[in-house]
Amino acid sequence: MNGPLAAEAAALDRADVLAAKRAEFVLDEDTVYLDGNSLGALPRDVPARLADVVAREWGELRIRSWGESGWWTAPERVGDRIAPLVGAGPDRIVVGDSTSVNVFKAVVAAVRIARQDDPGRDEVLVDEATFPTDGYIAESAARLTGTRLRAVPAAVLPSALGPRTAVALVNHVDYRTGELQDLPTLTALAHDAGARIVWDLCHSVGALPVGLDAHGVDFAVGCTYKYLNGGPGAPAFLYVHGDLQPRFDSPLPGWHSHADPFAMSSGYVPAEGAVRGRVGTPDILSMLALEAALTVWDDVDLAAVRRKSLALGDFFLRCVSTYVRAGRVSSVTPTERERRGSQISLRCAGPGTGAGTGEGVEAGELSAAEVMDALISRGIIGDFRHPDVLRFGFTPLYTSFLDAERAARALGEVVG
Numbered sequence: 001m002n003g004p005l006a007a008e009a010a011a012l013d014r015a016d017v018l019a020a021k022r023a024e025f026v027l028d029e030d031t032v033y034l035d036g037n038s039l040g041a042l043p044r045d046v047p048a049r050l051a052d053v054v055a056r057e058w059g060e061l062r063i064r065s066w067g068e069s070g071w072w073t074a075p076e077r078v079g080d081r082i083a084p085l086v087g088a089g090p091d092r093i094v095v096g097d098s099t100s101v102n103v104f105k106a107v108v109a110a111v112r113i114a115r116q117d118d119p120g121r122d123e124v125l126v127d128e129a130t131f132p133t134d135g136y137i138a139e140s141a142a143r144l145t146g147t148r149l150r151a152v153p154a155a156v157l158p159s160a161l162g163p164r165t166a167v168a169l170v171n172h173v174d175y176r177t178g179e180l181q182d183l184p185t186l187t188a189l190a191h192d193a194g195a196r197i198v199w200d201l202c203h204s205v206g207a208l209p210v211g212l213d214a215h216g217v218d219f220a221v222g223c224t225y226k227y228l229n230g231g232p233g234a235p236a237f238l239y240v241h242g243d244l245q246p247r248f249d250s251p252l253p254g255w256h257s258h259a260d261p262f263a264m265s266s267g268y269v270p271a272e273g274a275v276r277g278r279v280g281t282p283d284i285l286s287m288l289a290l291e292a293a294l295t296v297w298d299d300v301d302l303a304a305v306r307r308k309s310l311a312l313g314d315f316f317l318r319c320v321s322t323y324v325r326a327g328r329v330s331s332v333t334p335t336e337r338e339r340r341g342s343q344i345s346l347r348c349a350g351p352g353t354g355a356g357t358g359e360g361v362e363a364g365e366l367s368a369a370e371v372m373d374a375l376i377s378r379g380i381i382g383d384f385r386h387p388d389v390l391r392f393g394f395t396p397l398y399t400s401f402l403d404a405e406r407a408a409r410a411l412g413e414v415v416g
């Protein structure tokens with residue numbers, strides 16, 4: 001059954017310049033997939049490419065593939081494919097390892113540079129709502145570098161930056177609320193304070209233009225399994241600003257980052273450029289699946305992605321206010337477009353959330369976790385984050401306005 005906003009959704013889909021992209025992904029029409037901010041959908045061309053890598057490059061060419069199939073240079077080559085999506089020039093990005101490992105490399109290297117310039121800097125700032133892994137890694141990086149970690153709310157970061165700050169580690173888009181931080185302003189403020197900044201782009205790469213080179217960002221990391229659709233466990237990336245590349249002193253100087261790896265010498269001599277961010281043998285199967293997945297971006301205008309992402313978010317919020325009983329959910333994602341990533345997070349007060357029953361919630365109503373379970377059983381795939389947040393990720397390459405309408409309508413039915 002259609003809701004009152006279904007006709008409008010269909011019209012928006014007809015006018016969508018990215019609509020044709022959906023056919024490049026493996027999706028089924030019975031499911032509304034709104035979890036591309038956790039695991040992107042499978043691009044259609046990936047299975048055949050991966051089958052070729054396994055059967056021919058590994059199965060037939062075997063060891064020769066390191067050279068003949070370009071395996072050895074894949075981390076830089078795939079990095080150069082990601083570069084335009086984050087506003088980076090060539091040889092600035094290397095792909096490999098997990099985001100967590102790249103946070104470690106970036107934070108330690110950034111502290112080393114900051115303290116070379118000014119040994120008095122003894123603090124690493126992190127936004128206190130950070131995705132947990134960043135906070136855990138930053139705490140260890142701080143201990144290893146003789147600094148201390150200070151967690152502050154993102155809104156307080158501008159005033160927390162000061163003469164003691166070595167590095168600030170900031171999530172560009174908050175994984176829980178979907179709030180977008182002002183990267184140009186915070187980067188400039190960090191530099192004004194004499195500090196270095198590391199951005200975690202997990203929830204912004206592929207969702208909005210980032211402009212790393214243009215804004216003078218020092219270091220950035222990000223994952224490739226969300227909006228870049230690289231697949232489960234796809235390798236992450238590390239960006240190092242061009243001016244800092246010669247000073248990048250990796251805390252994990254493995255042999256793949258050596259200037260002459262096959263010299264097998266006992267002394268470490270770092271390679272120049274992005275290669276310096278490598279560690280050991282890359283996960284070639286995942287790396288090449290990611291490379292194949294990135295071809296969907298070849299003809300995509302990121303400004304159009306951002307326009308559609310914001311339009312989907314606006315439309316979804318309108319559908320929610322039309323279909324869902326007043327007071328049952330409220331958006332924790334800022335309504336201002338310039339403060340939003342590509343997800344809408346709804347607080348769903350109820351039993352077992354620790355958030356009280358909330359206005360408009362009656363005894364016996366479903367908790368947020370139960371609401372998400374009920375949505376998933378109806379084929380609406382979002383996710384739940386503690387204690388009471390329902391997340392709906394909008395992936396402009398394959399999410400339609402009808403998806404947004406169907407999800408909000410189902411939510412209204414589930415919460416009653």
Ligand SMILES: Cc1ncc(COP(=O)(O)O)c(C=O)c1O
Pocket residue numbers: 098099100101131133134171175200202203223236
């Ligand atoms: C902001 C952020 N950072 C880091 C990670 C994860 O890091 P890793 O790829 O090491 O699991 C995620 C998601 O899992 C994330 O959302």
Ligand SMILES: Nc1c(O)cccc1C(=O)C[C@H](N)C(=O)O
Pocket residue numbers: 037038039175176
């Ligand atoms: N990285 C993930 C994983 O290894 C398993 C399950 C989910 C994830 C995610 O990416 C979660 C995601 N970063 C989040 O925003 O919560």
